Amino acid sequence: MKRLLALGAVVLTTAALAWAGSDDQPKAGGAPKPVITKAVKGEQCVEPTDTMRRDHMKFLDHHRDKAVIEGVRSKKYSLKECINCHASETTGSVAASKDDFCVSCHSYAAVKIDCFDCHSTKPQGSAAMHPLNAETAHYKHKLAAQATSKVSAEEMARVAQ
Amino acid sequence: MSELKPMSDNTPNSPERRRFIGTASAAAAGLVVAPGVMLVEVAHGRPEDQAASSAVRWGMLVDATKCATGCTDCVTACSTENGWTPVAESKHAKQAPQWIRKLELQDPLTQMETNLPMMCQHCAEPPCVDVCPTGASFKRADGIVLVNRHTCIGCRYCMMACPYKARSLVHESLNDTQKADVPRGIGCVESCTLCVQKVDRGDGNTACAEACTAAGHNALLFGDMNDPESEISKRLRELPTKQVRADLNLNLGVRYHGI
Numbered sequence: 001m002k003r004l005l006a007l008g009a010v011v012l013t014t015a016a017l018a019w020a021g022s023d024d025q026p027k028a029g030g031a032p033k034p035v036i037t038k039a040v041k042g043e044q045c046v047e048p049t050d051t052m053r054r055d056h057m058k059f060l061d062h063h064r065d066k067a068v069i070e071g072v073r074s075k076k077y078s079l080k081e082c083i084n085c086h087a088s089e090t091t092g093s094v095a096a097s098k099d100d101f102c103v104s105c106h107s108y109a110a111v112k113i114d115c116f117d118c119h120s121t122k123p124q125g126s127a128a129m130h131p132l133n134a135e136t137a138h139y140k141h142k143l144a145a146q147a148t149s150k151v152s153a154e155e156m157a158r159v160a161q
Numbered sequence: 162m163s164e165l166k167p168m169s170d171n172t173p174n175s176p177e178r179r180r181f182i183g184t185a186s187a188a189a190a191g192l193v194v195a196p197g198v199m200l201v202e203v204a205h206g207r208p209e210d211q212a213a214s215s216a217v218r219w220g221m222l223v224d225a226t227k228c229a230t231g232c233t234d235c236v237t238a239c240s241t242e243n244g245w246t247p248v249a250e251s252k253h254a255k256q257a258p259q260w261i262r263k264l265e266l267q268d269p270l271t272q273m274e275t276n277l278p279m280m281c282q283h284c285a286e287p288p289c290v291d292v293c294p295t296g297a298s299f300k301r302a303d304g305i306v307l308v309n310r311h312t313c314i315g316c317r318y319c320m321m322a323c324p325y326k327a328r329s330l331v332h333e334s335l336n337d338t339q340k341a342d343v344p345r346g347i348g349c350v351e352s353c354t355l356c357v358q359k360v361d362r363g364d365g366n367t368a369c370a371e372a373c374t375a376a377g378h379n380a381l382l383f384g385d386m387n388d389p390e391s392e393i394s395k396r397l398r399e400l401p402t403k404q405v406r407a408d409l410n411l412n413l414g415v416r417y418h419g420i
Contacts, residue, residue, distance in 0.1 A: 068309050071213030071301055073361050080341055096337070118310050118346030120339045 034104040039085040046076050056082075060115075079115060084123045093121040206363020218304035219355050219414065220283065220386040221370070222393050222402065226419035227380035228276040233263050235278050235381060238372030242356060244340040258329035260353045261369055266420075275420055278369065278381070281306055281327040281353035282405065283414030289319035289328065298350070304386075304414050305355045315348040324406050328352040355383070355414075386414070 039045070045052050047059070063077035075081050083094050086101040094102045095116045102121075106113050207214070239261045240247045251257035261280040267273070287306045289298045297313035300306050308319075308328075320328045334347045342358040345351050356367040370381040384393030402416040 118344040124341035
């Protein structure tokens with residue numbers, strides 16, 4: 001009986017050691033490195049990647065003042081365009097989970113982002129989905145569908161817009 | 162910021178060029194789709210890389226004689242467009258934002274009832290701008306009075322100064338429920354923006370006016386008060402209109418008929 005118990009203890013210890021050994025996370029590796037996911041849309045950002053990494057906040061700051069105060073709505077340095085390309089495919093957001101594009105680096109660098117206290121972290125929904133536009137958008141679709149001539153998908157999209 | 166490249170570029174793929182090509186081909190598509198039916202609306206918006214101009218003054222004419230009792234379509238449309246929670250659905254009704262609200266007034270002597278929507282009046286001389294300690298409250302070149310949330314500290318002086326009680330403070334975190342086009346957030350004051358995102362997009366109308374027209378009341382008319390040929394200017398020439406608290410001499414962007 002005693003021998004059986006001892007054997008049982010040995011088996012349990014081995015199993016526990018094996019389980020602990022299978023843990024991939026290093027115990028003393030510092031904070032987890034940021035996960036940088038490639039943008040869903042587009043091949044190249046508006047500036048070279050290293051410039052964007054270092055200076056994106058300057059571009060955004062400059063643009064936000066032009067946009068809010070003067071009403072210049074150019075797309076190049078617009079936060080909305082960042083979000084449109086960089087929103088995660090899984091969460092649909094740039095800041096919903098810890099691996100999302102903005103949060104991933106910012107939590108690693110311990111720099112708080114205030115942008116998303118006010119700005120939506122998700123890309124803009126289609127204008128046609130807006131309840132106020134729904135009816136007219138539908139009507140335009142109908143008209144486009146009735147057309148006998150060939151209308152390319154691209155043109156259809158533009159009409160629906 | 163001197164090292165930054167200028168915002169506009171004149172490369173062959175510049176936005177102006179793209180927009181022109183887009184408009185041209187869209188117009189062509191509109192012609193083939195259905196003869197006699199104009200699918201493509203004429204864009205009224207300025208180019209997106211061009212600043213708002215003081216040649217334009219956006220304004221609104223409210224015809225209180227057409228504003229229907231019990232109808233709140235303008236309020237609903239505003240909250241849908243701009244993403245604020247209506248008072249009725251708010252957990253804290255007293256703190257709920259109100260960009261636009263319906264008022265029902267009664268003359269105590271004659272019992273005559275008047276309906277009208279009340280919102281930011283987009284003054285030419287806005288008291289909210291005068292009192293703002295950080296310069297966050299400002300009037301854009303085209304007459305729209307806005308809050309720059311990047312500099313707003315939530316002190317609420319502007320709310321005190323506004324004769325129309327048009328402004329609200331966002332008291333609680335909005336938890337990413339904002340619209341992509343309408344950033345708004347905790348600790349900042351906000352009010353009617355005359356749907357600045359729609360104006361800049363070139364829609365040429367506000368959500369409230371669209372809803373009012375869709376409901377068949379036609380009590381709200383939005384337009385450029387500086388353009389003598391605009392619909393609003395023509396109506397303002399014909400109809401007797403009033404400014405609310407005209408004694409304050411603020412030169413309002415929202416004019417009322419029938420009050």
